[in-house]
Amino acid sequence: MSLLSGRTALVTGGTGGMGRVIVTELARAGAHVVATSRDHERGQALRRRIAGEIGADRVEILTGDLAARADLHRLAAGFTARHDSLHLLVNNAGAHYRERLLTADGVEAHLAVNHLAGFTLTHLLENHLLAAGTARVVNVVSATMSDARSVPLFGRPQPVSLDLSGVTDVRDLNPADGYVPFAAYARAKLLATICGYAFAERWQDAGVTVNAVHPGIVSTGIVDDLVPAVLAPFRSLIHRRLLTPEQGAGAALRLATDPGMEGVTGRYYMRDKETRSPEASYDPDTRAAAWKLSLSWADDR
């Protein structure tokens, strides 16, 4: 019997560089994999391609925009209508934008896609994760939260700033005043990490583990958005020096499937190495504030 047969997984951003590999390898290992895509046709093409590659039709597509709260609720409802439990949730989708964009909900877009999407799905699928007996949540975050300098060549790493005192609405985070895209992305990843720790605490004795991983610097679409404009002419050279999507996805797949990770929760890994996330992520007041803000947004309809 395959490692994951009888298990159900949900992977966001299945059509992306690493998402495609994660979906393929989980399905190859026997899981029934529900992958999100924001485009129906690209989702179905992914499903057909993986079926051809592994010789089994084990991928199901749910279509929606992870930046829209209504779609997150619709995606979660679509999942719970068809499945009784969820053994593995990989919050993989992410995005970096060159400009400040607001979603239809009025939330800064980095925050919506890189943090609130994963938070909301994890929250809405709580009962299904608990129903699995043992389940894992893997949040794909980024080491940019520990060093938010866009060209980190000289000086010391600068963890991204996060001050939640007095913030009562997620729409006030990553404001226009002093906006820097790379820092906005890093702050969203930091919030995803912090709330992952809060979920891990909440489910400490409930059989659901939650861990975060930085996959390395990987040759995927997001890198083109992250590379500073001055380095744009060197794009193809840069890509050649990066990890392949297969190598990058390996780090999340390890957290998702390695038997050695059974029961391990509330940790952050730089690829395969456990490490500390920014100090702010261990501050109880920051954690409580991040949780409260994110939860009230996720539940507000």
Ligand SMILES: NC(=O)c1ccc[n+]([C@@H]2O[C@H](COP(=O)([O-])OP(=O)(O)OC[C@H]3O[C@@H](n4cnc5c(N)ncnc54)[C@H](OP(=O)(O)O)[C@@H]3O)[C@@H](O)[C@H]2O)c1
């Ligand atoms: N590549 C790196 O060096 C690196 C480093 C650190 C962390 N990461 C993180 O790794 C994860 C995977 O990224 P990747 O490198 O594989 O990049 P990618 O190829 O750009 O994939 C990102 C995925 O997220 C999806 N996505 C983005 N915005 C969405 C939205 N509004 N609604 C639905 N789906 C949306 C994309 O959908 P479409 O296919 O429709 O575009 C795509 O499937 C991300 O969380 C990223 O932040 C990457």
